[in-house]
Amino acid sequence: MTEVVVTGLGIAAPTGLGLDAYWANTLAGVSGLGRVTRFDPSNYPARLAGEIRDFAAEEVLPSRLLPQTDRMTRIALVAADWAFADAGVVPADLPEYDVGVITASHSGGFEFGQNELRALWSKGGQYVSAYQSFAWFYAVNSGQISIRNGLRGPSSVVVTDQAGGLDALAQARRQIRKGTSMVLAGAVDASICPWGWVAQLTSGRLSERDDPARAYLPFDDRAAGHVPGEGGALLVLENAEHARARGARVYGVVAGHASTVDPAPGRDRAPTLQKAIDHALADAGAVPDEIDVVFADAAAVPELDRAEAEAITKVFGPRGVPVTAPKTGTGRLYSGAAPLDLAAALLAIRDGVLPPTVHTTLSERYELDLVTGAPRRADVRSALVVARGQGGFNSAMVVRAPR
Structure with a gap:
């Protein structure tokens, strides 16, 4: 059976952008939870989130991409760049059909959709962006990453809520075992906006506490729901022989x-x-x-x-x-x-x-x-x-x- 290994990590989290910052803060016990700043949460029962506060898309992405992408996709595009760089891979140097992209999504591009619906209601249909046709869609991260990097290998999206990220990695493992050399897989989510917030509140599982140190307490007698966050990770998965042939550093094996x-x-x-x-x-x-x-x-x-x-x-x-x-x-x-x-x-x-x-x-x-x-x-x-x-x-x- 083909062994599948991980050779690159692209991380964007409320506790750090990039592998080194995230890991250092995680080990130090740093918390990224705080009062929502992306909109005024005062009138909502839940007011805390794990926000990525220092991400400026215009500094790291071409300006042409900004009007057509949701915040979720912008973060995912940068995380993909970091994952490939960490793996020592320049996608343009690889055969385009040898690399696929498989991501997961929980809610799609909620903020983009909210903004365009606001334009529709307040101004009229002529003010709705043509990009609304795909920027909100669950598969948009896979599509935009594939286009940006010229990747035409097996690509798809998995939608199984919080389980989806692992399921996407498992799908990538299957594709590599079928003969694809490399797959970028994982997930990035970001729906901290009023529309997305209301949708999350319907679960009945959000913490309504205002103290970040008391709000999200799993396996604790005080547990009363979770705090939502934004971000995630994209990983480069690779056929082990392919990784060895190019002298790649290997983090580990996806074993089961x-x-x-x-x-x-x-x-x-x-x-x-x-x-x-x-x-x-x-x-x-x-x-x-x-x-x-x-x-x-x-x-x-x-x-x-x-x-x-x-x-x-x-x-x-x-x-x-x-x-x-x-x-x-x-x-x-x-x-x-x-x-x-x-x-x-x-x-x-x-x-x-x-x-x-x-x-x-x-x-x-x-x-x-x-x-x-x-x-x-x-x-x-x-x-x-x-x-x-x-x-x-x-x-x-x-x-x-x-x-």
Whole structure:
């Protein structure tokens, strides 16, 4: 079976733009949560977010792209540039059909759509941008990245909410096993605008607290919902032989993946997160004792936290594996969250350190070995990343240290 490796990381998060800034701040326990600044949140029940505050698209992208792109896509385009640069790849130098792009999306370009609908309502249809036909669409990041870099390999988009980022990486792995040399995969989401905010509030899962240190507390007795965020990560996945042939630096191996869907509410069947974890381990040819850390989904909704803690405990035993959720410092980035966690898992493997879960105090009701307070030194050879999307989507992925 073809081995698929990760050779490049492009990270954009509320705690740092670029790999080095994100990782340093994550290990330092820096929080990117704060009061929303992209609009006035005063009249909304939830007022905190993980915003990327120092991103200036006009400084890093051609001016022709700005009128046709949502903030989400602008961040994704830059993250793609960083991922390719980190992998030591110049896309234009590669055969155009050898590289694909597979991304995930939670909500599409909400802010772009909001602005054009405002123009329609207030001024009339002649004031609506022609770019509205695609700038809001779920697949736009895959399309714009492909066009910008001249990539014509297999490309697609996955829409499974927070689980989508891992599912996109799994799709990339499948395409590489079918013969594609390289795929850029992952997700970036950004919908911190009034229209997007109202849509997120309908989930009933947003924290309504105003203190960033008390707002997003997974596995804590005080848990009362999550704080949304923007950003994510795009990763360069590659055929291992192709990577070796060009002398690439390898972060790790995508060793296993599985996805499941929970039964509809009211059914007698049990949730299927544990099944996703079990199948991911089986796909990786791994047993629970081989996993050195779990990056949790960390919903911060009591019943969802309980279900995740029970699944982890059933697979690994009580306090049987370190668990961490660095997304407490960024907010939940929807489809961008799990690729960011996967990038953090690969950096944990590289540096032998587990990032902390900030703010949270572990409840005694959960039999987890949660990494809190400070980073923990560890020999990390394999990591499991777990993600769940609203609607019952579950995804789990195993990555290993390079050989």
